[in-house]
Amino acid sequence: MTGLKDRKLTSEVNPAEQVSFAETAMRLGGKSEEESKRTGAVDSADDQVEALFAAQYKTSNSPIHKAVWDAKTPIELFATPKFDEKSLDIPEVRRSIEVVKRHDQAKTLYDEKGKISEEVIHDLGTAGYWGLFIPKRYGGQGLSVRAFMNFLGRVAALNPMVAALNSVHSCIGAVDPLCAFGNEEQKNKYLPKLASGEMISAFGLTEPNAGSDLTALRTTAVLDKDEYVLNGEKLFITNAVLGRTVCVVCIIDGKPACLVVEFPKQESENFQLITYGLYAVKRAYNLGFRFTNFRVPKENLLVPSSGDGLTIAYHGLNRGRLALCAASSAGMKSMLANMVPWSRFRETYGNAIIKRELVKRRIAKTAGLIAGAEALYNWGSWLLDQGYRGELECIIAKIFGSEAQKEVAIEYFMKTHGGRSFMHGHLFGDNVHEFLAPCIYEGEGEVLGMAFFKSLAKDHGVRFFEPVGKALARNKMKTLNPVNPAHVWALRNELIPYSLWFAGKVLEPKGSPDLPQMNAALKDHIEWASKQLQGSPFELSLNMVKHQLKLTDRQCRIADMSERIQWMIIMLVTAMWAHAEGDEVIQASADVLCQTIRFKLSGKRPTDEYYRSLCKVADLIIEKGYPGVSTIEPDAVLFPYSKVPTA
Numbered sequence: 001m002t003g004l005k006d007r008k009l010t011s012e013v014n015p016a017e018q019v020s021f022a023e024t025a026m027r028l029g030g031k032s033e034e035e036s037k038r039t040g041a042v043d044s045a046d047d048q049v050e051a052l053f054a055a056q057y058k059t060s061n062s063p064i065h066k067a068v069w070d071a072k073t074p075i076e077l078f079a080t081p082k083f084d085e086k087s088l089d090i091p092e093v094r095r096s097i098e099v100v101k102r103h104d105q106a107k108t109l110y111d112e113k114g115k116i117s118e119e120v121i122h123d124l125g126t127a128g129y130w131g132l133f134i135p136k137r138y139g140g141q142g143l144s145v146r147a148f149m150n151f152l153g154r155v156a157a158l159n160p161m162v163a164a165l166n167s168v169h170s171c172i173g174a175v176d177p178l179c180a181f182g183n184e185e186q187k188n189k190y191l192p193k194l195a196s197g198e199m200i201s202a203f204g205l206t207e208p209n210a211g212s213d214l215t216a217l218r219t220t221a222v223l224d225k226d227e228y229v230l231n232g233e234k235l236f237i238t239n240a241v242l243g244r245t246v247c248v249v250c251i252i253d254g255k256p257a258c259l260v261v262e263f264p265k266q267e268s269e270n271f272q273l274i275t276y277g278l279y280a281v282k283r284a285y286n287l288g289f290r291f292t293n294f295r296v297p298k299e300n301l302l303v304p305s306s307g308d309g310l311t312i313a314y315h316g317l318n319r320g321r322l323a324l325c326a327a328s329s330a331g332m333k334s335m336l337a338n339m340v341p342w343s344r345f346r347e348t349y350g351n352a353i354i355k356r357e358l359v360k361r362r363i364a365k366t367a368g369l370i371a372g373a374e375a376l377y378n379w380g381s382w383l384l385d386q387g388y389r390g391e392l393e394c395i396i397a398k399i400f401g402s403e404a405q406k407e408v409a410i411e412y413f414m415k416t417h418g419g420r421s422f423m424h425g426h427l428f429g430d431n432v433h434e435f436l437a438p439c440i441y442e443g444e445g446e447v448l449g450m451a452f453f454k455s456l457a458k459d460h461g462v463r464f465f466e467p468v469g470k471a472l473a474r475n476k477m478k479t480l481n482p483v484n485p486a487h488v489w490a491l492r493n494e495l496i497p498y499s500l501w502f503a504g505k506v507l508e509p510k511g512s513p514d515l516p517q518m519n520a521a522l523k524d525h526i527e528w529a530s531k532q533l534q535g536s537p538f539e540l541s542l543n544m545v546k547h548q549l550k551l552t553d554r555q556c557r558i559a560d561m562s563e564r565i566q567w568m569i570i571m572l573v574t575a576m577w578a579h580a581e582g583d584e585v586i587q588a589s590a591d592v593l594c595q596t597i598r599f600k601l602s603g604k605r606p607t608d609e610y611y612r613s614l615c616k617v618a619d620l621i622i623e624k625g626y627p628g629v630s631t632i633e634p635d636a637v638l639f640p641y642s643k644v645p646t647a
């Protein structure tokens with residue numbers, strides 16, 4: 001599998017059997033046994049994913065972790081190279097695009113229920129679409145993560161749901177789990193069929209009882225001779241159509257596991273689909289299903305070298321989150337492609353609204369958010385291709401992509417189009433749920449933001465705070481009061497390493513990153529963000545000292561710290577990517593995003609100079625176009641009218 005290279009895998013001892021830091025902290029913090037165990041299960045699953053990666057690719061050595069905890073920003077890990085267009089110059093890519101365009105022009109993309117039709121899915125299979133992310137030796141094209149994500153972005157600009165179906169199939173469906181964790185027999189059996197489109201896959205994780213909380217899964221599989229017997233119910237599964245191949249996460253022997261399940265062609269007493277009305281992903285089937293003593297061959301169980309079914313799910317979700325960000329950037333480009341001609345057309349008080357400052361601000365901010373999303377998915381996929389685990393980096397891409405698309409849709413696109421936004425046939429009105437749903441699927445943003453913080457703080461917590469927590473318990477103390485000499489004396493052995501770390505951090509020389517010759521504004525943003533990041537270890541660590549074992553309950557503080565760090569990282573990534581792209585419009589858009597973030601983080605009021613710069617960037621975009629947007633055909637203006645009033 002591209003991005004997960006065997007040489008980067010380790011066979012280090014599985015830490016699953018140890019009680020995790022989170023579980024220890026929860027228990028010491030007075031949480032119930034059940035909550036402690038459940039949190040511990042998630043934390044252990046995370047440890048097990050970590051165990052799959054060699055040291056330099058683990059979270060504690062990831063670009064974000066280093067940028068936050070090291071003295072100097074490792075700028076080379078943020079220097080996403082320019083995307084090599086040649087990596088997409090293959091017949092399968094061209095043919096796939098051609099299939100989508102052909103069906104779009106012939107208006108044959110959708111079936112009688114308005115979903116992407118089986119004929120389109122078949123034609124895409126013939127073109128090679130479903131195998132682009134599958135290695136060549138199994139009948140696919142073996143695109144790198146970066147090439148695949150860029151390709152999906154382009155398909156999403158033509159038709160978001162066609163792109164989403166391949167993201168489901170290749171990232172979270174059966175393809176990634178089989179490529180990364182399947183044995184040779186499983187790969188040979190399934191991957192060629194998944195590459196040709198004979199099999200299309202989906203991902204069955206969510207249950208009525210378990211969405212954000214994956215420790216609550218209730219679907220079980222019990223081994224009976226040569227087969228697993230499945231019982232349980234799944235909900236919200238995109239592309240869960242009869243005959244599909246679904247990677248089902250279920251509980252086997254008390255632990256999450258992944259089974260490749262071939263759905264039957266017909267419903268039966270053992271297998272039923274569950275239907276409901278759903279506003280989002282309206283161009284695809286999204287269904288629930290119920291297993292009642294449904295039998296699956298035991299060879300279909302995927303067994304990772306470390307961890308369990310959640311390890312497999314997390315691996316695919318990382319790729320899915322990048323794909324979501326790529327699709328969001330395409331969604332925002334489609335909105336920009338419509339915003340400009342409409343704003344040129346619409347006149348109020350004798351002037352086209354495109355000349356107004358408020359509208360220019362919307363155009364500039366939209367472009368800034370597009371630049372941020374493009375930068376993040378390109379950066380994240382570049383890191384996965386190098387072998388990084390990329391958990392933090394993929395979470396940022398997911399949160400930013402979904403939130404940016406929501407902001408553009410509601411704040412800029414809807415407002416600029418006024419009442420017409422709500423008409424049937426308008427891109428906003430017809431797709432408002434599509435623009436919002438990414439904030440929820442593949443992990444709700446704020447819940448992911450907390451996971452981001454926990455991963456970032458985990459190494460520091462294990463090194464310095466776990467020993468303190470254990471010493472508190474040993475000494476029958478509830479909290480540590482750092483100004484109480486008796487407390488300090490009792491915990492002196494545990495506090496010394498922390499004090500040394502703190503003193504070292506205060507004294508260590510801090511410097512700006514070594515930057516290449518670059519646009520002065522972007523350089524200034526990178527230096528500013530790096531400086532802010534240098535303060536993060538103190539903020540994080542002092543909050544851990546302040547809230548101690550209750551920190552997990554301080555969700556709002558965690559969310560706030562997580563978000564601030566995310567913004568700083570977004571500045572670094574966007575400015576470095578824009579530098580490498582070298583395009584004037586992209587660099588100006590990246591500058592808009594970075595300036596906006598700076599005002600947000602510093603709490604200062606925007607200056608007139610900032611507003612002037614937004615107008616200038618909007619003028620540049622209106623004149624030259626944001627790269628890639630001109631290929632998107634804008635919709636016709638609804639209710640056009642003559643510009644010359646009739647007498």
Ligand SMILES: Cc1cc2nc3c(=O)[nH]c(=O)nc-3n(C[C@H](O)[C@H](O)[C@H](O)COP(=O)(O)OP(=O)(O)OC[C@H]3O[C@@H](n4cnc5c(N)ncnc54)[C@H](O)[C@@H]3O)c2cc1C
Pocket residue numbers: 168202203204205206210211212213235236237238239280281286437440441442443444446447555
């Ligand atoms: C359009 C669509 C497509 C989907 N496709 C798939 C698919 O293909 N396969 C699949 O397996 N799933 C799919 N899902 C499910 C999706 O991943 C879940 O909806 C999502 O993970 C959130 O789970 P939930 O809906 O159960 O939210 P819940 O778990 O009910 O949570 C609701 C909200 O409560 C809050 N919350 C939850 N826990 C906490 C906490 N500990 N602290 C603070 N706040 C908390 C969060 O804001 C959260 O959003 C899809 C969903 C949608 C809407």
